[in-house]
Amino acid sequence: MTATPPLAPEDVRKVACIGAGVIGGGWVAHFLARGYDVTAWDPADDAEEKLRRLVSAAWPALEQMGLAEGASQDRLTVTPTLAEAVADADFVQESAPEKLELKRSLLAELTDATRDGVIIASSTSGYPMSDMHSDGADNGRLVVGHPFNPPYLIPLVEVVGGEKTDRAAVEWASRFYDVAGKSVITMDRELPGFIANRLQEALWREALHMVANGEASVQDIDDSITEGPGLRWAFMGPLLTFALAGGEGGMGHMLDHFGPSLKSPWTRLEAPELTRELRDAMVEGCEAEAGERTYADLVAERDQGVINVLRATGRLGGAE
C-alpha cells in the first residue's frame, strides 16, 4: 500500500513512543523538549516510574540546549495499552528490545493500531528494515530511524527503508526528524548496522580482542580515544582528518604513504568469542573506570560533556 501520512511533517503534534527504556525514554525526552505531546507505552510494571525519572534527569541538559515554546514534561501521557498510545499519534517511534521476531510482530501490530498512513520508525541498532517487514502488515510505512544514545542530545538519526517501504515514507520520516531537530542521514539502500554502527562495531571488535587477550585495559582503550582521535572526531570525521595526515599532499599522499600498512596485521576484525571471562573482564574494567561514580553521575557527566562539545564547536550557539 502507498504510504500517505495524514499530516505533513511540519504539522505533527502528537508522537507515540513504544518501548520506554534507555532509548525510548531518550526519545520521549527529546520530543517533549521539542514541544510535542508525547504518549508512551511499555509493558514493564515499573516503566512509567523509570521513564519519568529518565526524563526529569535529562531535563536540565535539555533546558541548557533550549526548550521549544510550550515544552513541558506534563505533556507526557503513559498509557496502559499500546492501542491507546498510538490511536491518535501522528508519528510512532518504536524502541522495543533488539529481538527480530518481537520487532516484526510489534511493527505489524502497530500498523493495525495506528491511523492509515501514519509513519512508524524503528530504533533498531542494526536490523535491516526488510527483515522486520511481515506478511499482512502495512509495510510501506515502516522505516528505520536509528538514533544515538542519548537521543535527546546526540543529533544523528539514520533513516532507511526496506524493500517494501514506500520511498515517500522514508522522505517523510527524514523531513520529520529534521523538523524535530535531528541531524539526518537518509540512506538509499540497506546496510546491516547502517553507517555509524558499522564503524563503531569495527572499533568495538578490536577493543574486545585486546581485552580478551590482556593486551590493553578497558581504561587504556577508552583513554586512547578520548585523549586521541575522539577529540578530532567531534567536529571533523575520520576520513577528512586522515586527509590532513597526508600534509599538503592530502589523502593522495596519505594513501601512497600509509596505504600499504593496511595489509599489515593491525586488525582482527573477526569477532572474538564472547566468553564469560571476556564479559567479566569488560564489566570489571568498566566498573574500575567508573570508580565511585554512579550510573546517574555518569549520565550527568556525559550529558554535560556532549553539551560542552556542541557548544564549543558552534552547534549550540555561543561559541565559534
Ligand SMILES: NC(=O)C1=CN([C@@H]2O[C@H](COP(=O)(O)OP(=O)(O)OC[C@H]3O[C@@H](n4cnc5c(N)ncnc54)[C@H](O)[C@@H]3O)[C@@H](O)[C@H]2O)C=CC1
Ligand atoms: N541502548 C542503546 O545505546 C541504543 C539502542 N538502540 C535500539 O533501541 C531499541 C531499544 O533498546 P534499549 O532502549 O537500549 O533497550 P532497553 O532494554 O533499555 O529498553 C527496552 C524497553 O522495551 C520494553 N519492552 C519489552 N517488550 C516490549 C514490547 N513487546 N513492546 C514494547 N516495549 C517492550 C522493555 O520493558 C524496556 O523498557 C533497540 O532496538 C536497540 O537496538 C538504538 C540506539 C542506541
Ligand SMILES: C[N+](C)(C)CC(=O)CC(=O)[O-]
Ligand atoms: C550499543 N549500540 C549498538 C546499541 C549503540 C547504537 O546503536 C548507537 C549508539 O548510541 O552508539
